[in-house]
Amino acid sequence: MLTHDALAQRxxxxxxxxxxxxxxxxxxxxxxxxxxxxxFVLPFYVVLSRAMVVGFAALLAFGLFERWPARLPRWFxxxxxxxxxxxxxxxxxxxxxxxxxxxxxxxxxxxSGRLQGYVELTFSGILxxxxxxxxxxxxxxDAFAREQETAFALERSELERRALxxxxxxxxxxVEPHFLFNTLxxxxxxxxxxxxxxxxxxxxxxxxxxxxxxxxxxxxxTLDQELELVRAYLELMHIRMPDRLMFExxxxxxxxxxxxxxxxxxxxxxxxxxxxIDPSETGGIIVIELRLESSRCLASVTNxxxxxxMTGRGLGTGLASLxxxxxxxxxxxxxxxxxxVVPHGLRxxxxxxxxxxxx
Amino acid sequence: MTAQRPTALIAEDEPLLRESLEQxxxxxxxxLAVVARARNGREAIDQFDEHHPDVCxxxxxxxxxxxxxxxxxxxxxxxxxxxxxxxxxxxxxxxQGVLDYLVKPVDATRLAQTVARLQERLRTAMSAVNTxxxxxxxxxxxxxxxxxxxxxxxxxxVGQTVTLIPxxxxxxxxxxxxxxxxMWHEAGGNVREAIIRTPLKELAAQLxxxxxxxxxxxxxxxxxxxxRVVRGSNETANVHLKxxxxxxxxxxxxxxxxxxx
Numbered sequence: 125m126l127t128h129d130a131l132a133q134r135x136x137x138x139x140x141x142x143x144x145x146x147x148x149x150x151x152x153x154x155x156x157x158x159x160x161x162x163x164f165v166l167p168f169y170v171v172l173s174r175a176m177v178v179g180f181a182a183l184l185a186f187g188l189f190e191r192w193p194a195r196l197p198r199w200f201x202x203x204x205x206x207x208x209x210x211x212x213x214x215x216x217x218x219x220x221x222x223x224x225x226x227x228x229x230x231x232x233x234x235x236s237g238r239l240q241g242y243v244e245l246t247f248s249g250i251l252x253x254x255x256x257x258x259x260x261x262x263x264x265x266d267a268f269a270r271e272q273e274t275a276f277a278l279e280r281s282e283l284e285r286r287a288l289x290x291x292x293x294x295x296x297x298x299v300e301p302h303f304l305f306n307t308l309x310x311x312x313x314x315x316x317x318x319x320x321x322x323x324x325x326x327x328x329x330x331x332x333x334x335x336x337x338x339x340x341x342x343x344x345x346t347l348d349q350e351l352e353l354v355r356a357y358l359e360l361m362h363i364r365m366p367d368r369l370m371f372e373x374x375x376x377x378x379x380x381x382x383x384x385x386x387x388x389x390x391x392x393x394x395x396x397x398x399x400x401i402d403p404s405e406t407g408g409i410i411v412i413e414l415r416l417e418s419s420r421c422l423a424s425v426t427n428x429x430x431x432x433x434m435t436g437r438g439l440g441t442g443l444a445s446l447x448x449x450x451x452x453x454x455x456x457x458x459x460x461x462x463x464x465v466v467p468h469g470l471r472x473x474x475x476x477x478x479x480x481x482x483x
Numbered sequence: 484m485t486a487q488r489p490t491a492l493i494a495e496d497e498p499l500l501r502e503s504l505e506q507x508x509x510x511x512x513x514x515l516a517v518v519a520r521a522r523n524g525r526e527a528i529d530q531f532d533e534h535h536p537d538v539c540x541x542x543x544x545x546x547x548x549x550x551x552x553x554x555x556x557x558x559x560x561x562x563x564x565x566x567x568x569x570x571x572x573x574x575x576x577x578x579q580g581v582l583d584y585l586v587k588p589v590d591a592t593r594l595a596q597t598v599a600r601l602q603e604r605l606r607t608a609m610s611a612v613n614t615x616x617x618x619x620x621x622x623x624x625x626x627x628x629x630x631x632x633x634x635x636x637x638x639x640x641v642g643q644t645v646t647l648i649p650x651x652x653x654x655x656x657x658x659x660x661x662x663x664x665x666m667w668h669e670a671g672g673n674v675r676e677a678i679i680r681t682p683l684k685e686l687a688a689q690l691x692x693x694x695x696x697x698x699x700x701x702x703x704x705x706x707x708x709x710x711r712v713v714r715g716s717n718e719t720a721n722v723h724l725k726x727x728x729x730x731x732x733x734x735x736x737x738x739x740x741x742x743x744x
Binding site for chain 2: 462
């Protein structure tokens, strides 16, 4: 929660002499003058101008201590300062009012009734101004609360937008026409020669598509479901490059019901195929390992493909968006670490808090 | 015009697709003899040099040497047909040029049309239409696709392993004689540092210019890591970073970067 002061600083105080405030001061002074009138023998305009000077002195004091000093000690509330300032400003304003309306000679002690008038103006001014100040502060508090609510709503919607963006990018990354058409070309090839493998490949493709598509709407899936998707993908890729791709999945069965943000392991595996195995003439092996370590879930994907070129260009859209998704799901608690494999290859490891799915 | 059967080479890294294309060709062009099969661009070049086929079917995306690169080696010495899966850029480039191409999965009608065109060219002993300029452009397009993106990871040895540091986690880079010091933070906020051999100048050229700015002859800073820039006297300024104690100097010639800040 933002404190009242911090928020006031962030959105800034209202204009010192903005029309809404001046209007209130004018109106209050007028009412104040009407209230004072029976006690004075002077013409109304003199009383009114005195009331107005006092009113504006109070307004200035209120506005001035609303913004200065910028920081106050924690134990000292700003409204206390503002009320104190008004208590001081009203007598000064009243003196100024007399000074102005008497042509620079207030002579409070000398002229009969003047001191009494000054005291009356001061005390009733303080009483009057205090009530208005309390009213203003209450109103302001409400305004701040509304402002704060809007600020939080904005922040929330910004987070939601980022989550949506990440999901949208996931969708775009997922519909990989190159992958789909190449795989379909393989299915076609198998069907044409009447190979019994065709049915199996088609089954893997369907499993992959079925597993992939509804995940876009889910925010959490289980490691079990994730692995199913990974297997379907790897089986398809194995059909396409049987001589170049080998894979191995090592998983602790107790992990299978744990939560896993969709496409986490798959992104690592796709990355390993696309940037490790596919560009290599001789191919390599992909090892997927899932384990639990001090209540964190560790998923690593190691491939012995080409590894990275000097600068690491080309690798990354998938991994960058995975990092973003993990951050949105777990904040600082998730990590993605990449390291090189000797003599060539890449190891990618994600770790995130192990959580059971809700039954 | 010889009575010999026309010969062909098929270069395709996926074995099923290689066999399938050969099968389809045997149906629409029974006279064609597939004399060579290659699994990548390097093998395609070797096989071509050995067999000198009349027609080469080349998959564009192959490991190592690509189909385009193999085509540049073959040049005018054979009629070329490129084969590609859905690939917007490549298909656009082919459609603009006069090169023959097939899209995977290969459609029988389309293959028959391509074969008819090839037979016509072989019959009239027309020379191959492959132009070096076109191939060069294609090669450049493919190269751009894979290399145009700015640097995303920096390789650094941390202890025994080589780690890849995501560039967005890098706070700043400082040249230290022959090396570059990489100062970065982990996702959890822990600050880390690493030394790499790549000179700062080389890195500067690869970094995303909207994310990183050189503020000093020897310092490049991540703009999103800057907490504030404090102006000093005599046309200097210091950069203060989020979550770090280091203060980086901004030299006079880079000061203009922060005029608006």
